[in-house]
Amino acid sequence: MLNQSRxxxxxxxxxxxxVILSYASADLAQSGRKVRTSTPAPVSVxxxxxxxxxxxxxxxxKPRLTxxxxxxxxxxxANIPLYAYEGVLRNLTDRLADSPSVRVGxxxxxxxxxxxxxxxxxxxxxxxxxxxxxxxSMNRDSRNSGSLDNLVIEYTVLAPTTAKQTTSGRTYTxxxxxxxxxxxxxxxxxxxxxxxxAAQEAADRILAHFQIHAPPTRGPQR
Numbered sequence: 001m002l003n004q005s006r007x008x009x010x011x012x013x014x015x016x017x018x019v020i021l022s023y024a025s026a027d028l029a030q031s032g033r034k035v036r037t038s039t040p041a042p043v044s045v046x047x048x049x050x051x052x053x054x055x056x057x058x059x060x061x062k063p064r065l066t067x068x069x070x071x072x073x074x075x076x077x078a079n080i081p082l083y084a085y086e087g088v089l090r091n092l093t094d095r096l097a098d099s100p101s102v103r104v105g106x107x108x109x110x111x112x113x114x115x116x117x118x119x120x121x122x123x124x125x126x127x128x129x130x131x132x133x134x135x136x137s138m139n140r141d142s143r144n145s146g147s148l149d150n151l152v153i154e155y156t157v158l159a160p161t162t163a164k165q166t167t168s169g170r171t172y173t174x175x176x177x178x179x180x181x182x183x184x185x186x187x188x189x190x191x192x193x194x195x196x197x198a199a200q201e202a203a204d205r206i207l208a209h210f211q212i213h214a215p216p217t218r219g220p221q222r
Contacts, residue, residue: 064101065210066126069093070111080133084148084195088133091196095203098215120158128158129206148195149173155202167209171198
């Protein structure tokens with residue numbers, strides 16, 4: 001009996017040890033197992049498109065001088081066609097505008113002397129250029145009677161605010177420059193051309209008075 005009880009105790013102890021060892025080995029196996037973690041795929045982020053920088057607007061330099069050109073179309077009793085007035089006004093104005101340091105405007109309505117003075121007094125920056133066309137009857141060439149070649153351009157420049165006369169003068173057509181030399185009567189085409197050349201010469205003289213260099217002369221516009 002004593003031997004059987006000892007045997008039973010040994011068997012129980014062995015079974016208990018076996019159970020303990022099985023649990024221990026299971027814990028060791030569980031603790032040594034590596035857990036695999038999934039790496040997330042990289043997400044592509046689009047690069048922002050740079051906003052174009054707007055170009056800075058070009059700043060035009062302020063003009064050195066401003067002119068307002070007016071013309072007296074109805075002064076005197078000369079039978080001058082209106083297209084001659086328009087050609088003179090256009091050529092003189094365009095020639096002044098050829099200089100990059102000059103800004104030019106033209107009066108739309110007729111401008112008499114009193115109108116020119118009032119306009120100059122009302123201006124704060126612009127010089128008023130007052131133009132007249134005269135028939136040079138004192139030196140008229142009888143062979144060119146009635147031609148535009150006999151016309152003279154008179155110009156007067158009035159200062160802003162004070163309306164003080166700063167410069168004035170006359171320019172002549174080609175036939176007047178060649179006075180005394182035989183000049184056959186010219187056609188209306190050449191008469192216009194000579195008159196428009198005289199208008200451009202008047203503009204050059206005005207620019208020269210203000211010490212502004214005029215660019216090369218363009219052909220006169222009809």
